[in-house]
Amino acid sequence: MWTPVAKLGEFQNGRLVVKRPEHRKPILLLYTGEEVFALEDVCTHDDGPLHEGEVEDGAIVCPRHGARFDLRTGRQTLPAPRPVKVFPARLEGDTVLLDL
Template identity: 35%
Template sequence: MSNWVKLCSLQEAPAPGKVAEAEVEGVAVCLANVGGELSALDNWCPHRRGPLGQGWIERDCVVCPWHSWTFHVKTGEAEFPANERVETFPLRVEGEDVMIDIE
């Protein structure tokens, strides 16, 4: 079952190569823009709950600002350390709205 809700407007979304924090219905989200394509991940790093939305982009990964754990923006799988991951959320753009499925 889907639960598509508005995360933000396209104007509020991060520029290419940037990340931002957002929250919708009590869910904290890291919104990442890699090469103009938006992705949404759980905002909290599994290590010490560092805020991924305050980190940065390297290649196609978000880097946690606290201890440099890295997560692929599409899969949520960690490059470092191995066998860690964060949840990812389906995302789509409808007109000027960035929509997310938080189910």
């Protein structure tokens, strides 16, 4: 079920962190100007905040130890031991919807 979670006007530099009561981890939304990506905002290595990292080549880089997480799949590089959860995201007008 698609759930509206944000408006594009809420984003700062293409990023927004949202908290949903049904998820214990916050969700990072990234808007590239064309697409919206949504993934858990917590590095699986040491619970670092991914929203503080840089986006490079379709991945977000954890600012603490450099683990990379693919924006589409959540797949990771070391030192992160496992991927992050990703959520299907889409835009309708200026509303971001997630399939939670």
